[in-house]
Amino acid sequence: MTxxxxxxxxxxxxxxxxxxxxxxxxxxxxxxxxxxxxGFTATSLASLAAVPPLATFSTARSASTWHALxxxxxxxxxxxxxxxxxxxxxxxxxxxDRFVGEHWHEGPHGVPILNGVTAWMLGRIVERFHxxxxxxxxxxxxxxxxxxxxxxxxxxxxxYHAPRPLA
Amino acid sequence: MTxxxxxxxxxxxxxxxxxxxxxxxxxxxxxxxxxxxxGFTATSLASLAAVPPLATFSTARSASTWHALxxxxxxxxxxxxxxxxxxxxxxxxxxxDRFVGEHWHEGPHGVPILNGVTAWMLGRIVERFHxxxxxxxxxxxxxxxxxxxxxxxxxxxxxYHAPRPLA
Numbered sequence: 283m284t285x286x287x288x289x290x291x292x293x294x295x296x297x298x299x300x301x302x303x304x305x306x307x308x309x310x311x312x313x314x315x316x317x318x319x320x321g322f323t324a325t326s327l328a329s330l331a332a333v334p335p336l337a338t339f340s341t342a343r344s345a346s347t348w349h350a351l352x353x354x355x356x357x358x359x360x361x362x363x364x365x366x367x368x369x370x371x372x373x374x375x376x377x378x379d380r381f382v383g384e385h386w387h388e389g390p391h392g393v394p395i396l397n398g399v400t401a402w403m404l405g406r407i408v409e410r411f412h413x414x415x416x417x418x419x420x421x422x423x424x425x426x427x428x429x430x431x432x433x434x435x436x437x438x439x440x441x442y443h444a445p446r447p448l449a
Numbered sequence: 450m451t452x453x454x455x456x457x458x459x460x461x462x463x464x465x466x467x468x469x470x471x472x473x474x475x476x477x478x479x480x481x482x483x484x485x486x487x488g489f490t491a492t493s494l495a496s497l498a499a500v501p502p503l504a505t506f507s508t509a510r511s512a513s514t515w516h517a518l519x520x521x522x523x524x525x526x527x528x529x530x531x532x533x534x535x536x537x538x539x540x541x542x543x544x545x546d547r548f549v550g551e552h553w554h555e556g557p558h559g560v561p562i563l564n565g566v567t568a569w570m571l572g573r574i575v576e577r578f579h580x581x582x583x584x585x586x587x588x589x590x591x592x593x594x595x596x597x598x599x600x601x602x603x604x605x606x607x608x609y610h611a612p613r614p615l616a
Contacts (some may be wrong), residue, residue, distance in 0.1 A: 283532060286591065286595045287593070287594040288498060288592065288593050288594065289591070289592050290501075290502055290589065290590050290591040290593075293499050293500060293544075295593065295595065296496075296502040296522050296570070296590055296593070297496075297499055298568075298595060299568035299593055299595060300496045300504075300528075302528045302567040302568045302598070302601055303473040303475065303494060303568075303601055304471075304473040304603055304612050305473055305495070306470040306471040306472055316462060325496035326496075328472070328495065328507060329463075329464075329467045329468060329470075329493075330493075330507050330581075330583045331509070331580070331582060332460050332463055334581055335457055335463040336580060336581060336583070337467075338507060338580075338585060339495050340495060340505060352590075361466060361467075361469045361470045363469070364466070364615060367615060368511060384521045400469040401465075401466035401469045401470075403466055407547070411576070411578050411585070413497060413498070413505075413575070413576055413587050414498050414503060414553055415498060416498045416503065418497070418505060418585055420580050423457050423463055424456070425454065425455065425456050425464055426452060426454070426455050426463070427454040427455065428453045428455070428465060428466060428469070433616035434469055434470055434471040434472055434605060438612045441615075442614075442615045443612035443613060443614050443615060444612070444613055444615055445471050445603050445605045445610035445611070445612060445613070446610060446611055446612070446613040447610050448608075448610060
């Protein structure tokens, strides 16, 4: 078998390689400098350490929510379950529509908390690393809650999935 | 419904929240300062940007492979498929046994490349951000290859899974 090789300049091949990686779906929320709720779906969420409890995610600095993340201290990180697909679609839809509805409430520090997620955590932003036109954000978890224990929501090949155990 | 709340000092709750997140399984490999192949499974791999092609992953700086990552320029990042479970188990087993066998070959810059993965990418390390006792590594992709197109391997609730499309 000969693999199909590609070079670093081949953007499509790079994207295709990452389409072979599946990721859990998280939603990051915050308040912008005008106090409006902002949020977006992220597939880059990872645990960085348990002591102290640190989580990391990344975003393009051209994203509509970057200005809020750059200027706020606190974010909420939500783990989505396979029952939360409508929530994922809402939070990845048009920015003006993401908080229209009864799917969230105001949490600690006024940060929007989504209802019915499998877990949420309030984090204080401790690092914002700029790399090229992106940023890696590190948040230290200050509190959180566990919600209904449904299977995690996955994003793979531009569609939502749930995990099935391997035999 | 009242969610079960927790505080930032509750390590078990933090871990439980992250167990509700599923992640794709990647393997990172490199050569250590003595030229020996090293590698580990990572669930923190994410695409950071496509132009330039940047990938990020994190690790504890107490990990046996950190010394190699701190002292080398190049790493290989492998996406694992559901057919690669044995490979995942091997690369998360005892450090001395991870490269005993015919499951890898020498790639560009001498970096170990695992055979039969769904994709691999050679990256030049461009950033190492230290946060508490962990590090976030950013690599710029210089070349790579797409292998067999099997479903991605997932890690969730301390077991391997594959994705199933949501109806």
